[in-house]
Amino acid sequence: MRLLSGADNFSLHADDSIGLDSLVLSDGPTGVRGEIVVGGRESCLLPNASLLAQTWNRDALTEAGQILAEEAEAQRTHVVLGPTINLHRSPLGGRLFEAFSEDPLLTGHLASSYITALQARGIGASAKHFLGNESETERTTVDIQMTAKTLREVYLAPFEIAVTDSNPWTVMAAYNSVNGVPSTEHHELITRVLKDEWGYDGVVMSDWYATKTVVESAAAGLDLVMPGPATPWTATLLEEVRAGTVSEEDIDDHVRRLLLLAQRVGGLAISRSWPEGIAAPASETRREQLRRLAASGMVVLKNVDETLPLHEDASYALIGRHATDTIGQGGGSAQVRAPHVVSIVDGLTSRLGAEHVAFTDGVETRKTLPTVRPALVRDPETGEHGIRVRIFDDAGELLHSRHLEVAELEDSQIGWLEGAARIELSATIDVREGRMVQLGTRGPGNWRLVTDGHDGSYRVDYHPGPGGGFFRPKSHATAVRVEPGQLVTASVEREEMPRILGLVVSEAVRSSASAISGASAAARTVDVAIVVVGFTPDQETEGEDKTTLSLPGDQDALVAAVANVARRTVVVVNAATPVLMPWLDDVEAVLFTGLPGQEAGDAVAAALLGDVLPEGRLVTTFPGGNHRGPAWSTTPRRGALEYAEGTSLGHRGWFESGEKPAFWFGHGLGLTTWEYSDAQIARSPDGRIDAVEVSVRNSGEHAGRETVQIYFDPEGDEPIRLIGWGQSDAMPGERVRVHVACDHRMQRSWDQDADAWIPLQTGTILIGRGLGDVRVTIP
16 A cells, blocks of 8 residues: 555655665656755756647657656656646646647647657656646636547547557646546546556556545546655555455556556666766757757747848847846746756857847846846855855754755755744845845745845745745845845745745846837847747746736837837747737747747747757647637636537637637748648548648748648538648758658547547548648648
8 A cells, every 4th residue: 555655745665575666756847857846956958848849840859758868867767747748728828838739639649759758768757637737727626627529539639649659657647627526536537548448557646636535536546646655545545445445456456557667667676777977957968959959949920021030240139038037947846957048148149249239128027036046146154156044943043054056945844944943045146236136035934134224024925826835936025236245134934834935136127118218229220129028937837827918018018119110120939828919010020939948048049040940830829819719718617617619629719710810820931931732642441531642842042841731621510620740851942742641530520429439531631831821622
């Protein structure tokens, strides 16, 4: 029984009597973070999942899986908790950056490549969150309601593809309920579909703290409860087995699956040998890989008169807060401690030279201020970059003092922090000259902040919802003038709940009017103005959904003002999910970069200059306004969220409605143009499409990679759907033949009365660059 619950937050129990090692798990999916939420080992920060998916390239996901496997080996981690293969149902979803796309076929195939590569090196993957975790509002209690047809054809589909094609060694059950039954207790989904119908032989684990029952969850097919050591199963599972309310056969099956996982990852009988000499996160090898992966997935949304690629000999005004405060990752359990995040200003200046790039700050973008970068603070005792942490007991006696390389810590109330009644963070400010800053703290608690000329006390509350002290900690800051070497001390009282604590030293607040005026002046004097805008972890985070797709702050006004005076304007959108672009008609080019990971700025520069071809295609349909599209609200009503759009999700629903979005799923211009001809179709004996071949010619002046998309529009009431895609590289003037294998699993309909699949045999085939640019139609 002990083996069926976690040993702690991120490991499983060992048993020497059977040669079972303790298996180590780590959050993913865009980096192997390790067991410490902040301040742990430096790890590779990959481009976010939707940016990787924008490559539409299985090889790119294979390479990402290989990097993660090597990172796991370097950290002696057996299982990486990813990929996230929930769908982009509503563009408001706060955690969409962790998931691949709105389409079940694209998501399933890319997830399979990721899983296969990870597990090829003996590192287990965890397909999550099974099932229906497409949004974050009330995620631990919400009941997701959908028809059996919607369940089968849309939300189970990417998991079915991943399980049947790549067999992830673990699957993670979600927090939410599905049609009235908690995911951890869902016998129909876990046992009937996943294990029996699909033949899944791996471990089904709970999301952290998701398991609330014993009999129901154990009988449903849940195999492992996380985290430990105390769980509902450790409390009463043995008694329930003895009483006969949980069968011994079920327990035996859970244990067999756990031991099979241990055998697969090298933790049973013969302990695995961990390799040495793995490339470090900041090594040139990793930097090249991550720069290339990020840049190749970036999407050229608009490009008038070949504004892109940029020219090396032109003059540029780089404008906007995101140019210096470049967002490399979203908030929540997926975040890692990267060795660096290259800003766009550094990346573009390094590529073009300081004489060609002049930076002008933009408007405010963040509501919650980030922890200060270690380079701006020093330990007052050692002089090293970072901070000093001291903890005191109830009597005020010093219990412990240590240096931290980062300006934040995880107060999990265990280990060296277990007996702390008060925690003190201190640092000296490492600035070249005196200036005004926003000085404060991050994380919940009763704080006192002291520095020369300032002594203030205040309360920072927990963010509402689960993990509010960990994944979305609030901040508080005050305008203070600081001088070089000035000491800052912040102390906070013990709280009941775990939390993240940190120091904040941020840029002084500027008025939007001043920022826009300065940006406009800079834009008048150059050949091209590059305005960098985007979301922040306030909008793209675990545990909270967005309320609007509008850019935060006055970023839209900034773009409009620059476009009004600049000769040419390029907008770089540093966001992972759709944004509204009221200024779209007024600018010459738009590059959608996602959250590019640790090499962000260098990757953006490479895409803008064409050093790496930005051949990405959108993985989510962009609405032209709020409250548009087949699915919008993520707010449950009386505890339930109905997926009323049914199988008409994303581009399917947009196509069905006849309404045009701002940008279609699959859209992406690249840097060249293409011509299509001579399409041929191969069918199976039952009439379904096996493959499509089409000739494409690069009719532009730049090399390119074309992504040929095949859609099937069945007769009757069935929605259109992507059934396959293929890619090929071509030089200017070159013609290539692209072969696209088409998946039969997208060419069937679930008959709810018969509880069975029916093949879809007749309909129209659309071939092109997306539903907004169909080149060939075959009835």
